Structures are given as structure tokens and as C-alpha cells.
Amino acid sequence: xxxxxxxxxxxxxxxxxxxxxxxxxxxxxxxxxxxxxxxxxxxxxxxxxxxxxxxxxxxxxxxxxxxxxxxxxxxxxxxxxxxxxxxxxxxxxxxxxxxxxxxxxxxxxxxxxxxxxxxxxxxxxxxxxxxxxxxxxxxxxxxxxxxxxxxxxxxxxxxxxxxxxxxxxxxxxxxxxxxxxxxxxxxxxxxxxxxxxxxxxxxxxxxxxxxxxxxxxxxxxxxxxxxxxxxxxxxxxxxxxxxxxxxxxxxxxxxxxxxx
Amino acid sequence: xxxxxxxxxxxxxxxxxxxxxxxxxxxxxxxxxxxxxxxxxxxxxxxxxxxxxxxxxxxxxxxxxxxxxxxxxxxxxxxxxxxxxxxxxxxxxxxxxxxxxxxxxxxxxxxxxxxxxxxxxxxxxxxxxxxxxxxxxxxxxxxxxxxxxxxxxxxxxxxxxxxxxxxxxxxxxxxxxxxxxxxxxxxxxxxxxxxxxxxxxxxxxxxxxxxxxxxxxxxxxxxxxxxxxxxxxxxxxxxxxxxxxxxxxxxxxxxxxxxxxxxxxxxxxxxx
Numbered sequence: 350x351x352x353x354x355x356x357x358x359x360x361x362x363x364x365x366x367x368x369x370x371x372x373x374x375x376x377x378x379x380x381x382x383x384x385x386x387x388x389x390x391x392x393x394x395x396x397x398x399x400x401x402x403x404x405x406x407x408x409x410x411x412x413x414x415x416x417x418x419x420x421x422x423x424x425x426x427x428x429x430x431x432x433x434x435x436x437x438x439x440x441x442x443x444x445x446x447x448x449x450x451x452x453x454x455x456x457x458x459x460x461x462x463x464x465x466x467x468x469x470x471x472x473x474x475x476x477x478x479x480x481x482x483x484x485x486x487x488x489x490x491x492x493x494x495x496x497x498x499x500x501x502x503x504x505x506x507x508x509x510x511x512x513x514x515x516x517x518x519x520x521x522x523x524x525x526x527x528x529x530x531x532x533x534x535x536x537x538x539x540x541x542x543x544x545x546x547x548x549x550x551x552x553x554x555x556x557x558x559x560x561x562x563x564x565x566x567x568x569x570x571x572x573x574x575x576x577x578x579x580x581x582x583x584x585x586x587x588x589x590x591x592x593x594x595x596x597x598x599x600x601x602x603x604x605x606x607x608x609x
Numbered sequence: 610x611x612x613x614x615x616x617x618x619x620x621x622x623x624x625x626x627x628x629x630x631x632x633x634x635x636x637x638x639x640x641x642x643x644x645x646x647x648x649x650x651x652x653x654x655x656x657x658x659x660x661x662x663x664x665x666x667x668x669x670x671x672x673x674x675x676x677x678x679x680x681x682x683x684x685x686x687x688x689x690x691x692x693x694x695x696x697x698x699x700x701x702x703x704x705x706x707x708x709x710x711x712x713x714x715x716x717x718x719x720x721x722x723x724x725x726x727x728x729x730x731x732x733x734x735x736x737x738x739x740x741x742x743x744x745x746x747x748x749x750x751x752x753x754x755x756x757x758x759x760x761x762x763x764x765x766x767x768x769x770x771x772x773x774x775x776x777x778x779x780x781x782x783x784x785x786x787x788x789x790x791x792x793x794x795x796x797x798x799x800x801x802x803x804x805x806x807x808x809x810x811x812x813x814x815x816x817x818x819x820x821x822x823x824x825x826x827x828x829x830x831x832x833x834x835x836x837x838x839x840x841x842x843x844x845x846x847x848x849x850x851x852x853x854x855x856x857x858x859x860x861x862x863x864x865x866x867x868x869x870x871x872x873x874x875x876x877x878x879x880x881x
Binding site for chain 1: 612615617619620622626628685689703704711712714717718719721729757814815818824825839848851
């Protein structure tokens with residue numbers, strides 16, 4: 350009895366530690382004062398105001414559009430790459446996989462400054478395009494890593510079988526291989542989308558020209574004080590992701606996105 | 610054959626956006642520009658000047674402490690979570706969910722809680738006539754921020770390996786007369802090492818490279834290696850020295866990963 354009580358207490362303490370800042374943030378999104386020190390009564394005005402703040406609306410737009418395009422492009426390139434890598438000769442596959450793990454293992458700050466140096470070298474003005482290219486770059490490896498295990502689960506010679514039965518190589522990939530590996534593709538896409546949404550460090554070094562994602566806007570604000578509107582927006586995003594994750598994980602015949 | 614060419618766009622992409630940037634850091638790291646650009650290890654040497662070297666040692670020290678604290682918190686937690694086999698998804702969900710809120714905001718929220726004058730915690734302490742604490746701007750605040758941000762990365766891999774241990778193996782240990790302690794030391798602990806190694810890597814790496822946490826919770830008074838690198842690129846525009854510092858950082862990470870891989874008996878560490 351005491352032991353199980355202690356275990357619950359321990360879990361509870363870690364839980365409080367992880368959620369204290371989040372609860373603080375949500376509570377202060379309803380605070381009727383710009384200060385984050387005092388509680389001045391309940392209000393919903395920050396939720397109404399946030400859509401009138403041009404900086405916040407613009408960064409939300411950039412964040413979502415970049416996450417969406419980056420996830421789509423990374424999923425396309427990454428899926429094809431995974432199929433290609435799967436059928437490569439072993440020694441070459443080893444080299445390509447080592448290169449694939451580079452951005453995953455490299456610290457974000459190094460990836461960020463490396464890309465910044467490259468963009469400046471090729472005279473690409475830092476802004477929307479450079480940000481997008483950077484996001485695609487760090488997302489592709491995660492798509493490949495998500496798709497490859499599904500390819501390994503394919504019955505060997507599926508490709509040859511489809512060709513023997515008269516499918517063109519293009520049809521084989523599109524109608525035979527892709528449907529089989531689709532859970533991996535979905536995981537890769539969702540992973541890319543969240544990574545892009547959440548990235549700060551790489552974006553920080555590769556953006557410019559007034560193009561700001563939410564992370565960068567928040568970082569700029571930390572110097573002068575976070576606007577309560579940002580707390581309101583984050584509360585909404587948090588709630589949306591919570592609902593989305595619950596729906597995904599309740600999907601019948603699910604392939605558990607959260608755990609894989 | 611079509612399928613052989615499928616990876617070509619990616620390979621080109623990787624060469625342009627992964628290999629070339631790293632090569633550029635390497636080149637910038639070992640050159641200096643004094644009128645003309647020439648090869649020199651001057652900047653690498655400069656990274657070992659006391660001012661910079663201290664920041665480097667500090668980063669390693671803070672990252673180590675945070676990793677150890679994370680391990681101490683996460684291992685028992687993962688053990689407890691493993692007992693609740695039926696609640697797997699829900700339990701994991703609860704401990705991963707915080708990661709889906711912007712990490713800058715979450716870290717910033719600690720300011721609201723811990724600030725010396727107006728912080729929530731000190732207001733409560735003052736109300737109870739207890740002594741207040743001053744933590745923001747100190748090394749402890751930075752370590753707290755690291756533990757807070759990276760703890761889930763330690764919980765998940767350890768939980769993953771623990772939950773995959775075959776229950777019959779544990780039963781067998783009992784049948785063969787092992788006490789609970791022996792079972793833990795001789796069976797559970799060795800089997801969980803790959804998860805612990807992944808956890809250590811996933812906490813230590815981001816902790817040693819972070820520049821945001823010291824900026825926010827250390828009030829910008831304490832510099833880590835990440836801050837120095839960032840300053841070279843964003844403030845003083847000394848890319849050559851910034852690249853040298855990055856090279857030193859990468860070497861340290863490579864060395865620590867090498868050490869970790871030696872510890873890992875399975876030599877895979879793939880608990881992800």
C-alpha cells in the first residue's frame with residue numbers, strides 16, 4: 350500500500366514538474382493584465398486580440414505555410430530516396446545512410462550556421478526561400494528513417510513480381526510499393542510537420558528580411574516581455590494538437606504515430 | 610532501372626545542403642582573413658584561450674550534471690511506468706505531450722514561476738513567511754532549464770527498452786531464486802543499458818549545444834559554448850572564429866559519442 354502510494358507520489362511530482370510551466374502559461378492567457386506577475390481577473394480579450402496583431406498573424410502564417418510545404422517536399426523526396434536506398438548496393442547504401450544521419454546527429458546550431466554560410470555563399474538572400482530550403486533539409490532524413498523499416502518488411506522480390514506481371518516500373522512503385530509503405534510515409538510527414546513547426550535554432554540562423562516564424566517572434570519578444578496574445582495563441586495550438594493526437598491514436602487499426 | 614535513380618534527387622540535395630555546409634564550416638574553421646584568406650590554426654588555438662575554454666568546460670559540466678539528474682529522475686519513473694502495461698499509450702502520451710508546446714515559451718514560463726521579485730513561487734513563500742529563493746540568473750536555473758526541456762528524451766528510450774523485456778525472463782529469474790534486488794542488478798539493469806545510452810546521448814547533445822536556455826534563465830550573464838558561437842555569427846560577424854568554435858564543439862560531441870558506444874555492450878544503442 351505505502352509502496353504504491355510512494356510510486357504515485359513520485360509520478361505526480363514529475364508530472365507537476367513537466368506541466369507547471371504549461372499550466373502557468375495557460376492560466377496567464379486568461380489574465381486581465383499585461384503583467385505576468387499578478388492575477389487581475391479573468392478575460393478572453395487576448396484571444397480576441399491576437400488576430401488583430403499583424404506580427405502574430407504573419408508569423409503564424411509563415412510557420413504553418415513553411416511547415417506544410419517543407420513536410421510535403423521532404424515526404425516526396427524522402428520517400429523516393431528511401432525506395433532508392435532500399436534497392437541500392439550495400440556499400441553505397443552504407444555511405445548514403447551515413448550522410449542521412451549527419452543532420453540528425455549534428456547539433457542544430459551547427460546545421461544552422463552551415464546552411465547560413467552556404468546561402469550567403471550562393472548569394473541567396475536570407476528570408477522565406479532560405480528558411481524553406483533549410484526546413485526541407487532537416488526534415489528529409491526523418492522521412493527516410495520512417496519509411497525504410499516499412500520497405501524492409503515488404504516481401505522480397507515484390508518489385509520483380511509486379512514487373513513480371515506486366516506493370517511498368519512507375520506503376521509498380523505507385524500501385525504496389527507506395528500503398529504498402531504508406532504508414533511509414535504518414536509517420537514521416539507528421540514528424541516533419543511537427544519538427545518544422547517546433548524548430549527555432551535552425552530557423553534563427555537561416556531567416557532574415559523580416560520573415561519570422563512563431564518561434565522567432567517569441568524569441569524576439571522574450572527580450573521585451575511576451576505579449577499575452579502569444580500565450581493565448583499557444584494555448585489554442587496546444588489544445589488543437591491534443592485533440593489531433595487523441596484522434597490519431599484512437600484511429601481503428603492504428604499505426605501508433607506517437608510511439609513509433 | 611528507374612528505382613536506382615529514385616534516390617538521385619535526394620543525393621544531390623544532401624550534397625548541396627548537408628555536405629557543402631559542413632565542408633564550409635571546416636574551411637572557415639581552419640582559415641583566417643588578414644587581408645587575404647589563408648590556412649591557419651590560429652582560431653582553433655584561440656578557442657582554448659581561458660575566456661573561451663572556461664565557457665567550453667562550463668558547457669560540458671552543466672550538460673553532464675543535467676544528464677545525471679535526468680537519469681536519476683527518469684529511470685525510477687520508467688520502471689514505475691513499465692508496471693502499468695495496460696496504460697502504455699496514455700502514460701507515454703502524458704509525458705510526451707509537453708514537447709508539443711513551443712519550447713521557448715515553456716522555458717520562458719519558468720521565469721514567471723521563479724523570478725526573484727514577482728515570481729509565483731516567491732509570492733507563495735512570502736505569503737507563508739518562508740525565506741524566498743533566488744535562482745534566476747544562476748547556474749542552477751540553467752541546469753533546471755536543461756533538465757526540464759530534455760527529461761522526456763531520457764524517459765522515452767529507457768521506458769522503451771524496459772517495456773520490451775520479456776516478462777518470462779523476469780519470472781525465470783524469480784524461479785531460479787533471485788531476490789528482487791538481484792533480479793534488478795543482474796537482469797533488468799543490463800538489459801536496459803541500450804536505452805540508458807540513447808537517453809544519455811539525447812540529453813547530453815542538446816544540453817551541451819543550447820544557447821537559448823542560458824540566455825533566458827541565466828539572464829544572459831552566463832555564457833555557454835552555444836552562446837559564444839551564436840555571438841560570433843550574429844553580433845561580431847567573426848565567421849572564422851565561430852566556425853572554429855563549432856569544430857571544437859563537434860569534436861567534443863564525437864568523442865563523447867565514441868566513449869558512450871564503448872560502454873554499450875550491444876553496440877547498437879538503437880532504442881529509438
